Amino acid sequence: MLDIVILGRGGQGAQTAGNQLARALFAQGLFVQTFSTYGGARRGTPVTSSLRADKNPVRLRCDITAANAMLCFDDSLLDPAFLALGADDALVVVNSAQSPDALPSLGNRRIITVDGRMIARRNNMGKVVNSALLGAFVASLGQPGIDTMCDVIKATAPAKITENIAACREAYALVADQLEGAA
Amino acid sequence: MNAPVRNENLQLVSGNHAVAWGVKLVSPDVAPLYPITPQTPIFEKLVDFQSDNLLSTRLITPESEHSAMAAAIAASATGARVFTATSSQGLLLMHELLHYAAGARLPIVMFNVNRTPAAPWGFWPDQIDSLAQRDTGWVQLYSETPQESLDSTVQAFRIAEASNLPVMVNHDAFYVSHAVEPVSIPAADLVQSYVPKSVRELRLDTGLGHTIGAPIGQEGWNRSRRQMDAAMQTITGLTHEAGQEWEKLTGRSYGPLETYRTDGAEMVFITMGSMAGTAREAVDVLHQKGIKAGLIRVRLFRPLPIAELSTALAEIPRALVLDRNYSPGMGGVLHQELLAGLFGINNPPCIHGFLAGVGGVNVPVEALEKLATEYRNAEPDNNPIWVD
Structure with a gap:
């Protein structure tokens, strides 16, 4: 079972990103379950999206408490409480202009940073970072394939489809290079 | 758990949208609706269907849940097939009229998303909202998955119309209501053959001479509850039958x-x-x-x-x-x-x-x-x- 938690601020697209990622993993043959919990959520407050993917239908209906991989839309949200939702060796992708060393960490969690804001701006996406972050996340995770991810974005993005896909591919290439360099 | 099979024509939809799909396939005559977190996506999806000319149901948007149930009762009393949906505070506001709907033997189908009632304010999965309605005369089903929520919504119409009792189907906030999962959506003609529309004998109709809910003596009121008791005793069997017939059509079996x-x-x-x-x-x-x-x-x-x-x-x-x-x-x-x-x-x-x-x-x-x-x-x- 692949357990993923995405954390963002209301309005940033964490829930959309969770749904798009689920769609791409589903397109690659996995069963998925993704859900968000919010209540008095409004623009700017923290929102989490949870995603499970497995070769069998997902039966669990409880929170994810030991995620394999996590995506954080905003480095100001990266704190020990969020990191504690990951397994000890969880992969954590963070939208940040800083290097991983400058950010909080916990246990053996592997932090990867990507400057999603800069990539979004460069691709005429303004402050909308979710496609860039999805590109970075699938490069880090090794699944789903970037073409599948872009197909989903093409089918589901409400506007600026070319720009969304360009941002996704740019962030993917950046992180893939970074990981290859490190290997 | 009736998990959908991978080679079926599956769509990724949330539990709430699965309910809306079930409603669309049944195509009731009338649906009075009032939004409330975390039920609102059911309402929104039905409005989407209507905007795309895919839903012939008359949607009514009254000023409260109490009025939504009042409209549901009035529409159902004319013999119309009626659906509504709510959650938590909305269901509690309906409480008075839940007794009325059951007492008048109106086969309304309602979907409730289980959510904590205030105070303190919250939006979390907890079933006390619907369990507190257990003595109102509504049949209650509880669903585990988005697939079951679609399937149970359809089956609820069959159970309700066979017993002349209202049926409330429930699923938990977020864990089911907002869980996006693969769901097999049956064909419309399959659903229509499963819940064919029939003319209700007892209905408000200017061509007939019935009244519903008028004052009655003690013995008449007592008899109404004995009749409800008899109807309630058919529900377990009807739930079996509805689940078995559904299995013949979809491969997914359900029971009490x-x-x-x-x-x-x-x-x-x-x-x-x-x-x-x-x-x-x-x-x-x-x-x-x-x-x-x-x-x-x-x-x-x-x-x-x-x-x-x-x-x-x-x-x-x-x-x-x-x-x-x-x-x-x-x-x-x-x-x-x-x-x-x-x-x-x-x-x-x-x-x-x-x-x-x-x-x-x-x-x-x-x-x-x-x-x-x-x-x-x-x-x-x-x-x-x-x-x-």
Whole structure:
């Protein structure tokens, strides 16, 4: 079972990103379950999206408490409480202009940073970072394939489809290079 | 759990949107609706269908849930097929008219998303909102998955119209309502053949001479409840029949109860709604550790299928009831209902009641494993136990 938690601020697209990622993993043959919990959520407050993917239908209906991989839309949200939702060796992708060393960490969690804001701006996406972050996340995770991810974005993005896909591919290439360099 | 098969034509939809799909396929005549978190996506999806000219149902948007139920009653009394949906405070606001709808024997179908009632304010999965309506005369079903929520919405129309009793289908906030999963959406003609529209004999019609709900003497009122009692006694059978006929069409079977690994079990979890999914995983983990656990999921809560439960529990020495609700001064509602319903049966199981997940707190597999291990040899105790 692949357990993923995405954390963002209301309005940033964490829930959309969770749904798009689920769609791409589903397109690659996995069963998925993704859900968000919010209540008095409004623009700017923290929102989490949870995603499970497995070769069998997902039966669990409880929170994810030991995620394999996590995506954080905003480095100001990266704190020990969020990191504690990951397994000890969880992969954590963070939208940040800083290097991983400058950010909080916990246990053996592997932090990867990507400057999603800069990539979004460069691709005429303004402050909308979710496609860039999805590109970075699938490069880090090794699944789903970037073409599948872009197909989903093409089918589901409400506007600026070319720009969304360009941002996704740019962030993917950046992180893939970074990981290859490190290997 | 009726998991959809990978090679079916599956769509990724949330539990709430699955309900809206069920409604669209049945295509009721009228749906009065009022939005409330976390039900609103049902309402929104129906409006989307209507905007795309895919839904012929007349949507009415009154000023409150009380008015939505009033409109549902009035529409249903004319013989129309009626759907509505709500949650928590909205359901509580409807309370007065829930009695009316059942007393007038109107086969309205309502979907309720289980959510904590205020105070304190919250939006979390907890079933006390609908359980507090248990004495209103509505049939109550509890769904575990988005697929089941679609399937049960359709089946509810069949059960309601065969009994002239209103049916409320429930699923838990977020864990089911907002869970986006693969769902098999049946063909419209399949659903239409499953719930063909019929003309109701007793209806308000200017060409007929009936009244509904007029003042009545004591004996007449008493008789109305005896008739409801007789109708309630048909529900378990109708639920079986609706589930079996659905299986013939879709391959997915449903009944008043669902059992999982209960053969030869030394203990079973008994629960309703989304908790059953996690309990299923716990059962498998416990088997790996040499503990023969099983699961009984109560899908039909009103009327509670006591005879079926007695049979399912006949060979089982111990039952751990998991209630995601709390009745102050009493404990878990399902626990209390089982203690009462199973009292006096031959060879009853030792029943333990747990308040698990009240207010939507997380109940992971490990918590259920721990309960099973700790209570494997415990003495009987009728007091409910809060689960940490």
